[in-house]
Amino acid sequence: MGYSGSGYILVSRGSRAVESRRLAHTRLQAHEEVPYDLLAWWDKLYISVQPSRRPVTLLDEARKGTTPEIEEVAKAEGVDAERLRRSVAKGRTVIPRNVAGRARPLGIGEGLRVKVNANVGSSKDRASLEDEVRKAKVAVEVGAHTVMDLSTGGDIDAIRRAIIEALDVPIGTVPIYQAGVQAARESTIVEMTPEDMLGGIEAHARDGVDFVTVHCGITRQSVERLQRQGRVTGVVSRGGSFLVAWILHNDQENPLYSQFDQLLDIAREHDITLSLGDGLRPGSLADATDRAQIQEMLILGELVERCWDAGVQVMVEGPGHIPIHEIEANVRMQKAVCKGAPFYVLGPIVTDLAPGYDHITGAIGGALAAWAGADYLCYVTPTEHIGLPGVEDVREGVVASLIAAHAADLTRGIDADRDLAMAEARKALDWDRMFDLSLDSRKAREMRAACNPEEEDACSMCGDLCALRMVEQALDRKGD
Amino acid sequence: MGYSGSGYILVSRGSRAVESRRLAHTRLQAHEEVPYDLLAWWDKLYISVQPSRRPVTLLDEARKGTTPEIEEVAKAEGVDAERLRRSVAKGRTVIPRNVAGRARPLGIGEGLRVKVNANVGSSKDRASLEDEVRKAKVAVEVGAHTVMDLSTGGDIDAIRRAIIEALDVPIGTVPIYQAGVQAARESTIVEMTPEDMLGGIEAHARDGVDFVTVHCGITRQSVERLQRQGRVTGVVSRGGSFLVAWILHNDQENPLYSQFDQLLDIAREHDITLSLGDGLRPGSLADATDRAQIQEMLILGELVERCWDAGVQVMVEGPGHIPIHEIEANVRMQKAVCKGAPFYVLGPIVTDLAPGYDHITGAIGGALAAWAGADYLCYVTPTEHIGLPGVEDVREGVVASLIAAHAADLTRGIDADRDLAMAEARKALDWDRMFDLSLDSRKAREMRAACNPEEEDACSMCGDLCALRMVEQALDRKGD
Numbered sequence: 019m020g021y022s023g024s025g026y027i028l029v030s031r032g033s034r035a036v037e038s039r040r041l042a043h044t045r046l047q048a049h050e051e052v053p054y055d056l057l058a059w060w061d062k063l064y065i066s067v068q069p070s071r072r073p074v075t076l077l078d079e080a081r082k083g084t085t086p087e088i089e090e091v092a093k094a095e096g097v098d099a100e101r102l103r104r105s106v107a108k109g110r111t112v113i114p115r116n117v118a119g120r121a122r123p124l125g126i127g128e129g130l131r132v133k134v135n136a137n138v139g140s141s142k143d144r145a146s147l148e149d150e151v152r153k154a155k156v157a158v159e160v161g162a163h164t165v166m167d168l169s170t171g172g173d174i175d176a177i178r179r180a181i182i183e184a185l186d187v188p189i190g191t192v193p194i195y196q197a198g199v200q201a202a203r204e205s206t207i208v209e210m211t212p213e214d215m216l217g218g219i220e221a222h223a224r225d226g227v228d229f230v231t232v233h234c235g236i237t238r239q240s241v242e243r244l245q246r247q248g249r250v251t252g253v254v255s256r257g258g259s260f261l262v263a264w265i266l267h268n269d270q271e272n273p274l275y276s277q278f279d280q281l282l283d284i285a286r287e288h289d290i291t292l293s294l295g296d297g298l299r300p301g302s303l304a305d306a307t308d309r310a311q312i313q314e315m316l317i318l319g320e321l322v323e324r325c326w327d328a329g330v331q332v333m334v335e336g337p338g339h340i341p342i343h344e345i346e347a348n349v350r351m352q353k354a355v356c357k358g359a360p361f362y363v364l365g366p367i368v369t370d371l372a373p374g375y376d377h378i379t380g381a382i383g384g385a386l387a388a389w390a391g392a393d394y395l396c397y398v399t400p401t402e403h404i405g406l407p408g409v410e411d412v413r414e415g416v417v418a419s420l421i422a423a424h425a426a427d428l429t430r431g432i433d434a435d436r437d438l439a440m441a442e443a444r445k446a447l448d449w450d451r452m453f454d455l456s457l458d459s460r461k462a463r464e465m466r467a468a469c470n471p472e473e474e475d476a477c478s479m480c481g482d483l484c485a486l487r488m489v490e491q492a493l494d495r496k497g498d
Numbered sequence: 499m500g501y502s503g504s505g506y507i508l509v510s511r512g513s514r515a516v517e518s519r520r521l522a523h524t525r526l527q528a529h530e531e532v533p534y535d536l537l538a539w540w541d542k543l544y545i546s547v548q549p550s551r552r553p554v555t556l557l558d559e560a561r562k563g564t565t566p567e568i569e570e571v572a573k574a575e576g577v578d579a580e581r582l583r584r585s586v587a588k589g590r591t592v593i594p595r596n597v598a599g600r601a602r603p604l605g606i607g608e609g610l611r612v613k614v615n616a617n618v619g620s621s622k623d624r625a626s627l628e629d630e631v632r633k634a635k636v637a638v639e640v641g642a643h644t645v646m647d648l649s650t651g652g653d654i655d656a657i658r659r660a661i662i663e664a665l666d667v668p669i670g671t672v673p674i675y676q677a678g679v680q681a682a683r684e685s686t687i688v689e690m691t692p693e694d695m696l697g698g699i700e701a702h703a704r705d706g707v708d709f710v711t712v713h714c715g716i717t718r719q720s721v722e723r724l725q726r727q728g729r730v731t732g733v734v735s736r737g738g739s740f741l742v743a744w745i746l747h748n749d750q751e752n753p754l755y756s757q758f759d760q761l762l763d764i765a766r767e768h769d770i771t772l773s774l775g776d777g778l779r780p781g782s783l784a785d786a787t788d789r790a791q792i793q794e795m796l797i798l799g800e801l802v803e804r805c806w807d808a809g810v811q812v813m814v815e816g817p818g819h820i821p822i823h824e825i826e827a828n829v830r831m832q833k834a835v836c837k838g839a840p841f842y843v844l845g846p847i848v849t850d851l852a853p854g855y856d857h858i859t860g861a862i863g864g865a866l867a868a869w870a871g872a873d874y875l876c877y878v879t880p881t882e883h884i885g886l887p888g889v890e891d892v893r894e895g896v897v898a899s900l901i902a903a904h905a906a907d908l909t910r911g912i913d914a915d916r917d918l919a920m921a922e923a924r925k926a927l928d929w930d931r932m933f934d935l936s937l938d939s940r941k942a943r944e945m946r947a948a949c950n951p952e953e954e955d956a957c958s959m960c961g962d963l964c965a966l967r968m969v970e971q972a973l974d975r976k977g978d
Contacts, residue, residue: 252970465880
């Protein structure tokens with residue numbers, strides 16, 4: 019060992035590590051023997067050969083002791099590393115990170131900042147690789163913590179790889195989309211084979227994605243409950259709809275459920291985190307918190323325990339469309355049923371009446387959900403329910419979700435110093451500092467330039483009738 | 499009596515009403531004698547002479563029996579009229595309506611839909627009457643229930659009158675702004691006289707405004723508590739800052755507090771509703787729910803009872819900047835301390851970090867506040883903390899607040915049928931119906947046109963992978 023620079027190196031079985039390192043699926047302590055030959059890209063620890071024994075996952079490791087990933091997350095979040103390690107070991111926090119090790123470690127779970135995901139992705143009609151990479155980059159620039167590539171059009175593999183290449187945040191995908199699209203290109207979606215589904219997941223994992231949404235809770239049982247339930251808006255999850263249709267057409271169990279052990283093998287192999295999808299999430303307030311939704315969650319709760327038994331990190335996805343007064347119940351129920359696994363919610367949006375403004379309906383629901391304990395918010399853009407978002411919609415969606423996440427963080431005292439700094443800048447009428455502290459500095463600066471106040475140190479809301487200045491002056495005079 | 503058409507008529511003392519009518523300040527039952535001579539504009543009941551006895555307010559009337567205003571509000575809200583009458587009589591609901599009777603009756607209070615106010619108004623630098631009237635009209639077109647004119651620049655009287663003339667919703671003002679601006683034009687704000695302040699309120703009432711914000715809770719006591727408190731952002735209410743400065747400069751009690759009985763006389767005379775302003779509301783999360791804020795609320799609670807004793811309708815204004823976890827406490831405390839008087843909140847915004855997006859931070863706080871019991875939301879526009887809003891900002895601000903109000907209404911089962919109708923339209927992929935049901939139809943239509951989907955009955959989010967259609971088809975086939 020002891021190479022400098024970067025390049026492929028052959029690490030021979032029996033050689034000894036000169037320092038503690040995570041190589042391929044194996045953590046090596048200093049002076050420990052390398053247990054098998056492996057070819058590694060020294061700088062990035064990119065592994066091009068499979069190890070010859072069962073891999074060790076980050077969850078396996080966390081159960082034994084701390085890891086560099088845990089240390090890095092603890093530092094970024096300002097929390098105690100040992101406490102975080104225990105949380106990861108218990109599955110209450112995840113650090114989604116493919117064994118390829120591209121992504122900066124990011125923690126999602128109890129006691130940490132609430133995280134925000136931005137979805138991008140092509141469709142059949144809008145299939146530009148450049149556009150989707152640009153959206154993904156903008157999302158991260160504005161502050162998204164992760165990006166999911168939901169592409170269904172054009173060269174799906176190329177788009178995914180380009181996004182992975184372009185970013186250092188955790189990347190997620192929904193592999194069933196691509197499997198479905200490919201099946202549809204050849205025959206029909208419902209003729210996907212189990213191998214198509216599992217193979218698609220493995221292909222994404224090999225490309226380095228850090229987490230995948232898998233709709234394993236769509237089972238014959240939950241579909242039956244769905245049919246008995248009766249719904250206004252049926253199934254609105256795309257992946258969910260593929261699998262409901264597949265089950266009904268083939269009169270067979272969902273392979274992602276019946277072959278869950280194989281899915282776990284893939285997840286272990288690449289150390290990807292499973293995000294158990296809520297394919298039966300409600301598509302309207304009228305369907306919120308119904309028996310089909312809860313049935314699926316019960317199944318997901320069982321699968322969470324199977325993930326943990328297999329040493330695979332897991333989080334659970336949630337709705338969707340929920341009226342304000344049912345949000346806390348949804349979050350607490352998920353936390354109880356799924357034994358504290360991180361909860362990843364889409365929105366939730368709190369009314370169906372606001373197409374064009376669903377980043378706002380989603381921010382209201384997201385703030386409430388995160389306050390109640392949801393750990394991770396999937397953004398909603400202004401074009402939700404209307405069409406695919408453009409770059410500006412992505413920006414608006416990310417900021418709206420960051421507002422929700424931060425507002426919830428404040429309830430736990432996290433990052434209150436940022437608001438205090440803004441308050442002090444406002445008091446001082448220090449506009450540059452205000453902009454620097456803003457969640458979206460660019461927009462705030464542009465708006466102020468457009469408002470063009472006459473008095474440089476005030477703003478055009480009050481102009482020379484600035485309340486802050488008036489009272490300050492009155493108190494100053496009083497103090498003279 | 500018994501005139502037809504319209505025009506000025508002299509109604510002589512001793513003549514008898516042929517039907518029940520509200521004339522000037524007096525309700526006449528059919529066949530009852532007119533108690534004094536008065537000159538009335540028959541159609542609009544515009545009164546150009548003062549009656550010769552103490553007026554009867556809507557609150558006085560509600561304590562005795564129902565009124566046309568109560569009947570109209572009950573019908574619009576779909577609530578029981580007698581129950582509403584009792585609520586108005588107890589002061590738990592207000593129907594702000596100048597005796598001139600221009601505004602369509604609107605109820606604000608318990609059990610009714612949450613209402614939204616839009617602020618407009620000129621400043622020294624932007625003083626176009628046409629612009630402000632246009633903003634006010636757009637606000638109402640989009641769905642604002644009331645408009646407040648906060649003008650401080652140009653011909654303030656003309657702008658106010660033009661807005662009153664242009665709209666049939668209740669109009670509010672903050673008369674101290676104009677009094678302060680006029681004092682500043684002649685000398686300084688702190689040299690306003692008590693007559694300037696009370697005279698300004700009377701002038702606005704004579705012009706027909708339906709409610710006025712009066713900062714009567716800024717007293718020597720609350721200013722003292724403010725000074726002991728120490729704050730990061732001091733006083734951010736403009737009217738509040740005028741009065742804090744006035745008290746400190748003149749070393750005298752706030753005339754709006756010490757001469758509150760005169761204020762009540764004006765309010766009775768014109769039957770305007772008092773909106774007790776929260777001049778010491780926090781201007782940052784760091785100052786939220788502090789002793790100065792609560793001290794002012796205690797004083798406002800006392801003044802609420804004095805309003806009721808005088809037969810004057812009253813509501814109470816509230817913050818401002820509050821972290822999510824303190825919103826419910828703020829609302830419930832106000833409701834308890836102010837004996838159920840309607841609560842009118844500004845936002846509240848839930849983080850200081852989002853200039854450019856404060857319609858969203860305000861929608862989160864507004865939804866929570868309204869869920870907890872706030873009755874009336876003052877909108878916040880995207881330009882809050884940056885500058886005066888333009889027309890598009892007004893539109894965005896109104897819609898964001900309507901979302902918050904409606905989301906809270908849904909928690910009480912109010913208007914859930916609207917969301918159900920939208921869900922059914924979505925299921926049917928009936929785009930025209932979706933747009934018709936949208937809070938902002940225009941924006942939704944524009945966005946969809948921009949997204950330009952290939953398949954007319956789907957949307958560009960999923961295109962031919964539409965989940966709704968896929969499951970519907972699978973279930974249909976299954977049912978064959």
